[in-house]
Amino acid sequence: MAYTPQYYPGSTSVGINRRKHMSGNLEKLRDIPEADIVLTMGHRKPGQDYPSTHPPLKEMGEPDCPVRQVVEPTPGAAAGDRVRYSQFADSYYFSPSIPYWRSYWGSINCRGCDPGTLSGRQIIEARERDIESYTKKQVDSEMNDVALSSMRGCTVHGHSLRLEENGMMFDMLARTEMGKDGNVYQVKDQVGIPLDKKLNLGKPMSEAEAKKRTTIFRVDGVPIGGKTGARKYDEAVEALHHMWELRSKWGYRPE
Amino acid sequence: MAKMHTKKLFIKALNKKFGKDFDLAGTRTEYKRLGPEQSARKREYMETANRLAGKRGISFYNPYVHCGGIPLGQRQLVPYKLSGTEYVVEGDDLHFVNNPAMQQMWDDIRRTVIVGLDMAHEVLEKRLGKEVTPETINNYLEILNHAMPGAAVVQEHMCETNPGLVDDCNVRIFTGDDALADEIDDQYVIDINRLFPADQAEQLKASIGKTTWQAIHIPTIVSRTCDGGTASRWSAMQLCMTFIDAYNMCAGEAAVADLAYAAKHAALLQMADMLPARRARGPNSPGGLSFGFMADMVQTSRTKPQDPVAVSLNVVAAGSMLYDQIWLGSYMSGGVGFTQYATAAYTNDVLDDFSYYGVDYAVDKYGGFAKAPQTIEVAKEIATEATLYGMEQYETFPTLLEDHFGGSQRASVLAACSGISAAIATGNSQIGLAGWYLSMLLHKEGWGRLGFFGYDLQDQCGPTNVFSYQSDEGSPLELRGANYPNYAMNVGHQGEYAGISSAAHAGRMDAFATNPLIKVCFANPALVFDFADIRLCFGKGGAREFRAAGDRALVMPAV
Incomplete structure (x- = not known):
């Protein structure tokens, strides 16, 4: 029997978008050149060989291991790439993705990756050529908006701050800037080192589009629990209550 | 349906922080990027460092070494109002090194x-x-x-x-x-x-x-x-x-x-148990201080017994400072981040507003403090209401969100108001703890983010320890402490747990939470720190109005 994962409850746009992110069935909105992704990540120069931490697996004479026979290595693991990262900050103000959903997306859709979830940033680590591929998927897709999301390796402060007057998420290191032509340009890499040239990331989403694509519940968008004085729980809350209650009761084990 | 109590206590603080003319609901602003010079305290630090540079013979405080010359202060550096008081101080004044009242609070416990x-x-x-x-x-x-x-x-x-x-x-x-x-x-x-x-x-x-x-x-x-x-x-x-x-x-x-x-x-x-060898601390070190003892050291329960929220919030303040800023922030770790986390719980009247809302909701519905049934259903109802109310405030007032700019701050405040409300409503700290964990899960579900990595363990796995009676993890909240298995690493929790311990007993109008000897001992009027009003004392310390003990000036040359 073919199994279709349900991923997430709820019939609101937020519930639907959360399911889309988890399924990996995402709309591609832009096509940022691979070289620009590599420059922004800042781990190697475009065209440079991938530094390795071990020889290609085929040359290593791996032990006779059933797990290794079942699990095909990712391209980066097969080649012996080092593990590198990309990390994103997403604004509270209707950014398309949010940290846990980037992690769920990574865990479900990206082989050989290690997501880490915080409040103001979300990191995915993987072998270098793998993480470059995963990063491009994120940057190109509806998971990202060039004003409300940005790649930030450090000094990520901004996700919860008011937006700049031009609608950009605050960035202490000003790694991106709004051009006079309405396009957003990447001017520093993810740890804030200036780039030799500005990279055109394209135009930001309109507010309406960001609200349509977002995965965050908000009282001024899709509320998770109605409003104060007029509560109406989203299906996600009902499911959560059920899970919390079982988890609490499970801890009481009188056997 | 229960009445709504939305006092918005934090608005006064937001006005003091951001200036009177800003738009409370505005989601956009001009970031002037004025750097450290915009803060009187940072200017003072730079001047002091310059004055001492020659004497030291080695480089010293210089905020411009940060991130390739881009110093902090790219956003507006705002002061902090001590909750429940009129004291407004710089954030730096709440680092325990700069605040003699905070030091004295811990001194008075340790000695x-x-x-x-x-x-x-x-x-x-x-x-x-x-x-x-x-x-x-x-x-x-x-x-x-x-x-x-x-x-x-x-x-x-x-x-x-x-x-x-x-x-x-x-x-x-x-x-x-x-x-x-x-x-x-x-x-x-x-x-x-x-x-x-x-x-x-x-x-x-x-x-x-x-x-x-x-x-x-x-x-x-x-x-x-x-x-x-x-x-x-x-x-x-x-x-x-x-x-x-x-x-x-x-x-x-x-x-x-x-x-x-x-x-x-x-x-x-x-005052506190000694810790196992891996933590290598003797008795009377904060890591061995139980939440119940912390609750009893704070004396607001005898000066404001009619206000169990104020009682709980003063315990939260004492615990946040001691467990987060001093224990985790210095004994166990180091640096400067812990102050920023901890202050969210005792500044700007945010936790006050959320907690009074939750308790008023429960009082309206159940007829008074400690009147609600001690059930998981009540924890669910009150914690859900308090958490959703708090989240709504962050969403409605962008500078409130900007003020609690880290998820750990918001998580602690939302879960604390939920736990305190549920504990006061039922008079049971375990129901309060159940509310705490539900709040954490709701927060994560709504916003798709929570605190830093550690919250994955402590808070998402936490509901299973609420009703456990297994050794090690089965203690009532009052008898747990900073070294409880899952609690040993996470800022933004332990002070709040002490507050929830206190809340249950404050709701019941108990004279003490855990130990009557501790409660009476810290009523001693000759203590240097005033354990009846923790936040006021912290404000005095920040405003440089607090005189601490242990000064060596008497036997040293004048400066």
Whole structure:
């Protein structure tokens, strides 16, 4: 029997978008050149060989291991790439993705990756050529908006701050800037080192589009629990209550 | 349906922080990127560092080394209003290094032990044939208040401490026996009847019974030079010498060993347990301080018993400072981040607003404090309402979100208001804890983010320890502490757990949460820090109005 994962409850746009992110069935909105992704990540120069931490697996004479026979290595693991990262900050103000959903997306859709979830940033680590591929998927897709999301390796402060007057998420290191032509340009890499040239990331989403694509519940968008004085729980809350209650009761084990 | 209580207590603080003319609902602003010069405190630090540069002979404070010359202050650096007070101070003033009141709060805990008198009196009477009367006890206490600061008795030609350095040291006794208390010189008594409301005094005296205890506070300067483990050692020596002096005993006979054990160790209560070897701390270190003891040290329960939220929030403030800023932030880790986390719980009236909302909701629905059934259903209802209300405020007031810019801050505040509300509503700390964990999960579900990595373990796995009775993890919240298995690493939790412990008992109008001896001991009016109003004291410390003990200026050249 073919199994279709349900991923997430709820019939609101937020519930639907959360399911889309988890399924990996995402709309591609832009096509940022691979070289620009590599420059922004800042781990190697475009065209440079991938530094390795071990020889290609085929040359290593791996032990006779059933797990290794079942699990095909990712391209980066097969080649012996080092593990590198990309990390994103997403604004509270209707950014398309949010940290846990980037992690769920990574865990479900990206082989050989290690997501880490915080409040103001979300990191995915993987072998270098793998993480470059995963990063491009994120940057190109509806998971990202060039004003409300940005790649930030450090000094990520901004996700919860008011937006700049031009609608950009605050960035202490000003790694991106709004051009006079309405396009957003990447001017520093993810740890804030200036780039030799500005990279055109394209135009930001309109507010309406960001609200349509977002995965965050908000009282001024899709509320998770109605409003104060007029509560109406989203299906996600009902499911959560059920899970919390079982988890609490499970801890009481009188056997 | 329950009435809505949306007082928005935090708006006054937001106006003080961001200026009166900003748009409370505005989601966009101009970031002027004024750097550290926009803050009077940062300017002061730069000037101080420049002045000291020549003397030091090595580079020093320079905010422009940060991130390739881009210093902090790219956004507006805002001050902090101490919740429930009018004090507005810079964030830097709330780092414990810069705040002598915060230091003194911990000093006053660390330098305290409680030692029973009854067993020593029994040994004196039965083993040594001495008579113990109120008169001999008064004489003993006079000698003890000479000796405990570090002065000699019995011995000749001893090196003593300068009274000007140790004047914060004192020993008072307390008892549940009114007749005995009446016979003791007032200066040596912590008067339960005078310091506590009548109903609380009766509870405390009934719990303490006819036993008698010494509240011993060794000199601050001693505990700062040594450590918390010193409190019992320092006091033990002075206790024993005082007994020898007061009761004209032989200093060498074997029977004195019996007295020494009885007087020093047999009825000794440390403020905090010693920690296992992997944490390598002795007694009276914050890692061994239980949430229930922390709740009892704070005295708001006797000065504002009618306001259980205020009681709980003062415990939260004390606990956040001690557990987060000092214990996790310095003993266990280091650096500057912990202050930023912890201040969210006791500044800008945010947790106050959320907690009063949750408690008002519960009171409207269930008819009063501690009236709601102690069930998981009640935890679910109250924690959900309090959390959703709090999230809505962050969403409605962008500068509130900007103020609590880290998820750990928001998670702590939302979960704390949920836990405090559920605990006050039911009078049960475990129901409060259940509310805490539900809040964490709701927060994560709504916004797709929570705190830093550690919240994955502590809070998402946490519901399973609420009703557990397995050893190690099954303690009631009051008996858990900073070294409880899952609690040992996460900022933004332990002070709030202490607050929830306190909330349950404040809701029930209990005189104490865990231990009546702790509650009475910290009512001692001679303590340097005022444990009745934690946040006010922190504000005084930040405003440079607080005079701490342990100062060495008396024996140093003037600056």
